[in-house]
Amino acid sequence: xxxxxxxxxNWSLLALSPPGWGGALLRGFANSLQIALGGYSLGLxxxxxxxxxxxxxxxxxxxxxxxxxxxxxxxxxxxxILLLYYAGTDAINQLLILVGFGTIDISGLVAGxxxxxxxxxxxxxxxxxxxIKAVPAGQIEAARAxxxxxxxxxxxxxxxxxxxxxxxxxxxxxxxxxxxxxxLAVVGFSELTLVTRQAAGTTKSYLLFFLAAGALYLAxxxxxNVFIKMIERRSRRGxxxxx
Amino acid sequence: MTETTxxxxxxxxxxxxxxxxxxxxxxxFLMLLFATLVFCIAWFMRWDWLxxxxxxxxxxxxxxxxxxxxxxALGFLFAVPLGLVQVTGPRPLKWAASWFCTIIRGTPLxxxxxxxxxxxxxxxxQFPAIRQSFLWPYLRESWPxxxxxxxxSFAAYEGEVMRGAFAGVPAGELEAGRAxxxxxxxxxxxxxxxxxxxxxxxxxxxxxxxxxxxxxxVATITVVDLYAVISRVRQETFLTYEPLLLLALIYMGLxxxxxxxxxxxxxxxxxxxx
Numbered sequence: 001x002x003x004x005x006x007x008x009x010n011w012s013l014l015a016l017s018p019p020g021w022g023g024a025l026l027r028g029f030a031n032s033l034q035i036a037l038g039g040y041s042l043g044l045x046x047x048x049x050x051x052x053x054x055x056x057x058x059x060x061x062x063x064x065x066x067x068x069x070x071x072x073x074x075x076x077x078x079x080x081i082l083l084l085y086y087a088g089t090d091a092i093n094q095l096l097i098l099v100g101f102g103t104i105d106i107s108g109l110v111a112g113x114x115x116x117x118x119x120x121x122x123x124x125x126x127x128x129x130x131x132i133k134a135v136p137a138g139q140i141e142a143a144r145a146x147x148x149x150x151x152x153x154x155x156x157x158x159x160x161x162x163x164x165x166x167x168x169x170x171x172x173x174x175x176x177x178x179x180x181x182x183x184l185a186v187v188g189f190s191e192l193t194l195v196t197r198q199a200a201g202t203t204k205s206y207l208l209f210f211l212a213a214g215a216l217y218l219a220x221x222x223x224x225n226v227f228i229k230m231i232e233r234r235s236r237r238g239x240x241x242x243x
Numbered sequence: 244m245t246e247t248t249x250x251x252x253x254x255x256x257x258x259x260x261x262x263x264x265x266x267x268x269x270x271x272f273l274m275l276l277f278a279t280l281v282f283c284i285a286w287f288m289r290w291d292w293l294x295x296x297x298x299x300x301x302x303x304x305x306x307x308x309x310x311x312x313x314x315x316a317l318g319f320l321f322a323v324p325l326g327l328v329q330v331t332g333p334r335p336l337k338w339a340a341s342w343f344c345t346i347i348r349g350t351p352l353x354x355x356x357x358x359x360x361x362x363x364x365x366x367x368x369q370f371p372a373i374r375q376s377f378l379w380p381y382l383r384e385s386w387p388x389x390x391x392x393x394x395x396s397f398a399a400y401e402g403e404v405m406r407g408a409f410a411g412v413p414a415g416e417l418e419a420g421r422a423x424x425x426x427x428x429x430x431x432x433x434x435x436x437x438x439x440x441x442x443x444x445x446x447x448x449x450x451x452x453x454x455x456x457x458x459x460x461v462a463t464i465t466v467v468d469l470y471a472v473i474s475r476v477r478q479e480t481f482l483t484y485e486p487l488l489l490l491a492l493i494y495m496g497l498x499x500x501x502x503x504x505x506x507x508x509x510x511x512x513x514x515x516x517x
Contacts, residue, residue, distance in 0.1 A: 030445045057268070059269045059270075060269050060273065063269070063270065063273055064273075069250075070254060070258065071491075071495065073251075073252060073253055073254045073258075073452075073498075074254045074452075074494065074495045074498035074499065075456070075491045075494045075495055075498075076455075076456040076457070076458070076459045076470075076494055077456060078459045078460060078470070079459060079470070079487065079490050079491050080491070082487055083484075083487045083488070083491060085469060086483050086487070087483070087484065090483075123248075123251045123252050124251075125251075126250065126251035126252075127247060127251045130250075132249075142327055168247070168248075169247050169248050169251060172248040173251075175246065175348075175349075176248075176252070179350070179351040179352070180351075181351075182351030182352075182353045182354055183353060183460075185353060186353075188465060193351060193353055193354050193357070194285075195355060196357075197355070197361070197473075200361060200362075201361075204365070206358075206361040206362040206365050206366075207358070207362040207363075207366065210354060210357060210358035210361070210362050211358070211362075213354055214346075214358065217349060217350045217354065218345075218346060218349040218350055218351075218353060221345075221348075221349035221350075222345075222349065225512055243490070
């Protein structure tokens with residue numbers, strides 16, 4: 001057996017400068033992070049709109065929201081990503097032609113953020129709706145009785161009061177967003193998973209690169225978990241501890 | 244993952260519409276609008292490829308369903324010990340199980356799949372012992388890697404759910420069983436497992452729907468499931484939307500059937516009170 005474990009694994013492949021693929025992996029990781037952050041934020045906005053639409057909207061808006069969340073919850077993410085990726089870029093280009101501008105090349109980053117955002121939007125709609133329903137109705141009624149406008153009720157009472165109930169679900173969604181970015185590898189966006197596969201295919205050391213990428217994803221999850229614990233503890237200040 | 248998150252990501256029985264809810268005026272209007280849309284899609288888009296690919300779509304669907312049920316069943320068999328060990332096991336086993344769950348849940352399924360298929364798949368041929376074993380004909384195919392990756396992932400997510408479910412069974416019930424002189428195995432079989440399963444059932448159903456939503460990933464390692472058949476159609480006919488729309492529709496139908504089946508089973512399990 002080899003006495004030196006270093007000789008079994010060719011660590012120089014992970015070097016940051018070009019003969020090694022470490023730099024490319026990190027760039028892919030940065031792309032993944034960007035998409036996850038952008039998609040998650042977009043999803044959160046859509047989710048707030050969706051949850052309020054579902055709870056306080058008229059019957060037609062409510063049904064449309066229901067269709068949106070039902071479809072996203074019933075169709076695999078991979079299929080949705082493909083559909084939205086092609087349909088989204090196509091629709092924008094058609095629109096631009098209609099208005100009179102030529103077609104534009106939509107960057108993979110923007111398309112990826114859009115796609116992950118739409119999927120996350122449906123999930124966070126459901127999470128936020130549940131959280132808003134957990135807010136005691138009297139608090140919202142009291143705000144209305146004070147004569148606050150609906151937006152003021154939302155920003156001053158509903159959103160802050162529902163936060164403690166929403167944070168466990170929303171933090172799970174963040175972790176899911178980071179992992180869903182891997183699916184963009186299938187449409188050819190060079191995020192971490194696709195870069196890893198290219199590196200592995202070129203150098204033929206598959207295990208090394210896939211394990212390295214796995215370590216990056218895992219590190220992201222673990223670091224996120226630390227922050228999530230902090231946020232959770234802060235948001236539950238003043239709550240009765242449930243043993 | 245908590246129950247609310249699973250519910251947010253997967254359709255569940257309480258989302259099914261009631262028959263009476265279809266007969267509201269605005270719903271009838273919306274359904275008419277939707278019917279027109281479906282008609283336009285059927286009329287103006289190209290569907291002439293459909294009859295030619297129907298047999299292949301059928302076999303693809305069988306592969307998808309086989310993947311779903313085999314990995315959910317196998318994964319569940321691993322999940323019960325994973326959950327149990329985290330609640331009562333000796334400390335090293337507890338750590339091992341919880342690290343296993345953390346690692347699998349912390350990395351994307353696609354990466355795990357490719358790690359198994361490309362990584363292990365490229366490693367196996369280097370060992371003559373494996374090449375000569377009876378397993379070799381299977382290890383050269385791609386589906387065992389797909390089954391392995393999906394099973395491992397389901398076991399990890401479900402193991403976490405079962406941990407919560409085992410821990411949530413009231414201690415008094417277990418003490419009562421012990422006071423009756425039940426052996427540990429009888430106690431587990433008659434009280435602990437059934438009670439935990441009962442608590443975990445809604446989440447379990449949701450996870451199974453999520454598992455269905457993960458199965459198309461195996462197409463990336465050349466397993467010919469439903470998704471792979473549709474990709475083939477797209478390559479051969481140069482159509483973008485029609486095959487994908489059909490695929491989304493089929494998955495919605497499968498999810499719907501699965502959820503209806505779960506509702507049926509949930510209604511058959513007696514619950515006390517309201």
